[in-house]
Amino acid sequence: MTATGTEGGDQAILPEAPAPARRRAWWRALLRDRAAAPAMLLLAAIVLAAILAPWIAPHDPSANSRAVMQPPAWTERGTWEYLLGTDSQGRDILSRVLYGTRLTLLIGLVAVGIGGIVGSALGLLSAMYRRIDPWIMRLNDMMLSFPAILLGLALVAVAGTGVLPVIVALGIASIPDCARIARSIGIGVMGQEYIEAGRAVGLSDLAIFRRYLLRNSISSIMIFLSLRFGQIILIGAALSFLGLGAQAPASELGMMAAQGRDTLLFAPHIATIPSVVIFVIVLCANITGDALRDVLDPRLQT
């Protein structure tokens, strides 16, 4: 059972290409997906626009003007000066949307990141070490019974208003849900025979956790997180609406929608435009999350 003498021959046969080829294949598969490709491109465009907001915004997002509640450019009374019109204080909606998207995405991503990482870690540890499971889960239930909005209020009371307490509150509020989901997914994975087989190969707990439990749970957890991303943006909007979160001159999509509520009847675009942007972001995130799962999970490939 030695390889001596065949080395030269083996090298000729050894296909060194497959690894990079597969890596290229997954995004190619993603681009072939009819629903995912446009959703991803749109999402990428929105993210890019948000990042580039300081350079591409036509106006100062917090500068007032006399042109109050001007409708978008394509309507009868609209002007090209204000492409998406202005709000009740005469601020350019396009600029505010660009800056607002920034903040909204930041809140969503960081909160999902906190909730996802801490929640998955707790949930998967619970699934792996059944001894600590009851403790983690009781702690979890306590957190679960605490409403996100109330937690946000409490944090704001302690730390003052601002985006950061909101992000932290939403992140913490996402932990218990994510831990629950991760735990149930993890328990399913731990029951699989390959976990035992992995141990039979002499792998350490860390390797089992990382290469077996995490890798086999992550695609399902990602789906949950991509849905949760949408929810968080909406709760973040609700917190802004309550006057927590982003404060006045800064713009945030949820806050903009809330402010437009007062003028919904005679200037509907003020509330509608940020709402549509939220809708598009959440929808694209969900579709992309779904498609990513399909592509990244080798079991679903044929």
Place this chain on the structure above:
Amino acid sequence: MVDPVLSLRDLDVRFNSDGHQLRVVNGVGFDLMAGQTLGLVGESGCGKSVTSLAIMRLLASPPAEIAGGEVIFENRDLLKLSKREMREMRGGRMGMIFQEPMTSLNPVYTCGSQIIESLRRHSGLTGKAARERAIELLDTVRLPSPEKRVDDYPHQLSGGQRQRVMIALALANDPTVLIADEPTTALDVTIQAQILDLLRDLQERTGTAVLLITHDLGVVAETCQAVVVMYAGTVVERGEVGAIFADPQHPYTVGLMAAVPRMDALQGRLTAIPGSVPPPWERVVGCRFAPRCPLADDRCRNERPTLREIAPGHEIACWKAPIEGVSATGGQS
């Protein structure tokens, strides 16, 4: 006589559930000789899989608890090793194959990378050398075009092919002992024969001792040199394959053999052993097989028989042994 590479001495395994102690394995002992294939036989729930997992110390604790006994491997008691030392053993000195090839491989990694992982862990092989060794191993287990298969994910392979990969994985670091827990049960008959052939062939080449756990006496007759028959967590009979198949002594072994369809008895019904295995929570004073045994008397019901030698290399735990006139085909007419 060669030395045993793996010796079990009075292994006791208990499961603690809701304050009850279930004695699943009671005083099981046997010797696995170098280069030998030992069949561990018994019906479902008799504790054979638990025994094999206990040897590898893979039982989840809680609920399982190894309450006593010794597992001597390479002059060391595995039950006394630290977790780290035990991890070195698993996959290194001892390999294991499982029943379900469809679910025993990690679905998110290629077959090759799982073998490479084990090679890196135990043999210190990395990079190209590890990859070449993995391909070589896949070739050894007769997986067609191994240099392509090495990059395949488990779901791209059939059940038989996956079991070959499992065997390659178990043998990656030239283990002294290979534990095969019903390796062919989940495969169809033609593939079963191929896998058994492969195991036998590999054993001849590498000299690995194999502990084959099965409920299939046909498999035992075909592949094993020695047999241990388990019933309800205890060893009831052990010895050379030839001796036990020619002259089974424990009524349970006799019953098992009578329950196997045979080519030379084409007529009549197969004999079943009446009743079922006593559940582990049931307190049994005497012989555990007594309630189902046609020969049982008061002594059997009140005193537990221990293993004793009735012929060289043939031990049996039964008060009635040696029995005369009951042959393997005795139940068939």
